[in-house]
Amino acid sequence: MTVFLLVLLLFIAWLPVDFWLGRRRQLKRVRQRAFPRRKSDFRLYTYGKMLYRDLFADIEQAKDHIHILFFIVKNDAVSQRFLQLLMKKAQEGVEVRLLLDRVGSHLLSRKSIRELRRAGVHFAFCHNPRFPYFFYSINQRNHRKITVIDGKIGYVGGFNIGEEYLGNDPKLGNWRDYHLRLTGEGVQDLQTQFLHDWRDDTKENLLRESRYFPPLLPGAVEHYFVPTDGAYLQQTFLDLIEMAQHDIYIGTPYFIPGKRLMDALIQAAQRGVRIAVLVPKKSDHPLVREAKFPYMRQLLREGCDVYEFLNGFFHAKIFIVDGHICDIGTANFDLRSLYINHEMNCIMQDSSFFAAIKKEVDEDLEASRKLTLEDVERLSFGERLKEKIGTIIAFFL
Incomplete structure (x- = not known):
């Protein structure tokens, strides 16, 4: 019992040290990335039903590539519908990349991951917990939610993929969120950020591939993206x-x-x-x-x-x-x-x-x-x- 308590106390004492050292290393590595001012056209979604309707329709219409990063994809009915759609597009010859946060999407089953890869979806987890600063790495999550379709349509905002975002969680009830769909110049910056995150976790560098950056016309709303x-x-x-x-x-x-x-x-x-x-x-x-x-x-x-x-x-x-x-x-x-x-x-x-x-x-x-x-x-x-x-x-x- 004494040995157990000693180990427990040492573990608790190590947690703040782990976190401090992990954050210190992160700050040495991080570089501020600035995107220029752009002009795009936007649509705002506040309910999951409308967002999923348009997002899934845009994915269905994709001709060349689909790049998606989410913090959370669950293992429920709407998540399976989403994954099935990605597999269908990959089997049609569309290039599909799906990047999910390892801790946020921990409910996604191994079976689903195997099926995605067999269907030709390029799948990866990002921000996998790792040593030597395990406690810090568990806490440092990729919370971005980015979708880019054919380099011409982008999505970003607060929604993830799951039944609760449709208001189907009896505890939380109606889910109110803000998510943006954009077309125009700003899509290239979402693409750039996705490809940075993809490279960081897969070592595959696609940032110089011109096919992911088609010519884009300016829209009506002046804006700029801030990745942190x-x-x-x-x-x-x-x-x-x-x-x-x-x-x-x-x-x-x-x-x-x-x-x-x-x-x-x-x-x-x-x-x-x-x-x-x-x-x-x-x-x-x-x-x-x-x-x-x-x-x-x-x-x-x-x-x-x-x-x-x-x-x-x-x-x-x-x-x-x-x-x-x-x-x-x-x-x-x-x-x-x-x-x-x-x-x-x-x-x-x-x-x-x-x-x-x-x-x-x-x-x-x-x-x-x-x-x-x-x-x-x-x-x-x-x-x-x-x-x-x-x-x-x-x-x-």
Whole structure:
């Protein structure tokens, strides 16, 4: 028993060392990648049924290649339908590459993987846990969700593949998310990012293959993509906060911003910027709801508006500044997205497309309840205990 306790204590003591050394190595390797300003045409999806309908239809129409990266593909009915479609296209002669995060997609069966490969799908897991910094590598996930079809159509946003994203999880209910479909110049940047991730995990370098980069015409919406690899995202958010003159709107499923971003938001509120934050009432992970309470209190004490989404689970990631700059992507407003995960965000400039975004935001707020300071101060003993634990381990939630 003594030996077991000693081994357990050594293991617990090693975890922060493993994480610190792993992150240190990552920061030495990471390089900031900047994409230029582009012009594309966008369509916004907020429900899985409509997204899957169009995504699957675009895949069905593919003629040359399909490149897909997801954080999560489940092993359920809609996931099997998705995989069957990819196998069908590969058997038709379309080049198909599917890259999935190893931990996020751990439910995908070995049988499904064998069937994909037999059908001719180029399949790989990315971010496989590995030594010497095993604990860090388990936590460092590829959270990007990118689809590129024939180099001409792109998708990026918050949805993964699974029944719960159709609202079929009885615990979470309706699933509200934001996902973008684009055509135009920006698709080449999604392609570039996918091929970077593919090369990093398979060692196959396709970045110079011209057939993946067909000529593209500009669209109506000016934008640029921001890929982050466990670094640089905080500065992107800080820049957006600091440029705000009138109002900031943040919608996120996990609001754990850390001290620097929180200080920037408070300073913005104190200089007269109206701040509204929308978070879900329901939670899909333990402790994340309670871990945000300290930040909620600070915002409410500064006169900011905080809303809880009541109509199911809110998973969208959106950041709007002064009504004319909008960030939609894969990154949450939390420490994991800021410092660990690999993310992909799209920052758009003022355009007619913003009317469609505002309509959805207004619907989200109508389906929400405005919180008071009493709501986040008058907590049960269990909620306070969860808040303490969540605050301690917030980096890993």
